[in-house]
Amino acid sequence: MKKLILSTAALAFTASFAMAQDVVRMGTEGAYPPWNFLNDNGEVDGFERELGDELCKRAELNCEWVTNEWDSIIPNLVSGNYDVIIAGMSITDDRDEVIDFTQNYTPPDPSAYAAMSDGVDVENGVIAAQTGTIQAGYVADSGATLVEFASPEETLAAVRNGEADAVLADKSFLAPFVDEDPDLVFTGPDVPLGGGVGMGVRESDTELRETFDAAIQSMKDDGSLNEMITKWDVSSTF
Known part of the structure; x- marks a missing residue:
């Protein structure tokens, strides 16, 4: 119960951020099922689409989805083509030197x-x-x-x-x-590789990272993140 109260309080400050940022662009590869892929309608689908939509809902953010090839996904985040990477990206020290990560939303996947x-x-x-x-x-x-x-x-x-x-x-x-x-x-x-999968943001976007951190934590606390992981069979649960 204490964790739930803390998460609710952490999410409370996101309203001011949502008002300051009209649209948060969510960058993904769209070619890595079941994490992310394009469905028959050409729309982003998969575990990370469902997760990202729920995180944006909890954070009261207006989000849209953008696809980008994997080999340039970090450079195009840094250059501003989108605001967040949510693409099955493992947290590593090398990547963390270039961008920031939220807490992991799945444990390390073998x-x-x-x-x-x-x-x-x-x-x-x-x-x-x-x-x-x-x-x-x-x-x-x-x-x-x-x-x-x-x-x-x-x-x-x-x-x-x-x-x-x-x-x-x-x-x-x-x-x-x-x-x-x-x-x-x-x-x-x-x-076993990496430190789990997290969302990547520009190093200057501290408030955005904290906003998604709070939303991820709220999903961990209420069990909905583990339910989603099990549904899509992308990793072990927390």
């Missing part, structure tokens, strides 16, 4: 290797990963040969066409593809 057969040498083989991800950084430091691609779909295509021995990505992203494709299997150990 990364996993997927390949066309079990027993692939993930320590010394050719491993595909999406450019600019914590998985790409891990592979580059692991001794394996890294091949990078702009989109997550291209990493899977590289494994299927023999260009890579395996792909390393969030297990929640890979699981539906492994379940649906009998030729794809998980191989090797899971890899």
Whole structure:
């Protein structure tokens, strides 16, 4: 009960911020299901769409959605093309040197290797990963040969066409593809990376970060965030 009272008080100051900011632009990739993707109507959908809409509602913010390719998603936040990144982005020290993060809205999601057969040498083989991800950084430091691609779909295509021995990505992203494709299997150990997933904001937008922090905390306190995580099966719960 004490946490709920504190969260309510923390949200109270957001009204002045909402009045000062007409529209908060929410930047996402739109290509990383179930976190974020474009539905049949071309609209942003997925866990982070539902989460972002709820956070904006609690913070009394008028929000709109913008899509951006992953490899330029941080530079375009910094340059002002949108105000927030909500795109399955793990909190890391390197990223935190360029932008600020809210508290995490999911715990760290294990990364996993997927390949066309079990027993692939993930320590010394050719491993595909999406450019600019914590998985790409891990592979580059692991001794394996890294091949990078702009989109997550291209990493899977590289494994299927023999260009890579395996792909390393969030297990929640890979699981539906492994379940649906009998030729794809998980191989090797899971890899714990990052400090969970958070919203990215410009370093100068302290008030916006605090506004979303309060909204995230209110969802943690009332259990609705865990319910949403379970619904979309994106991570373990808090």
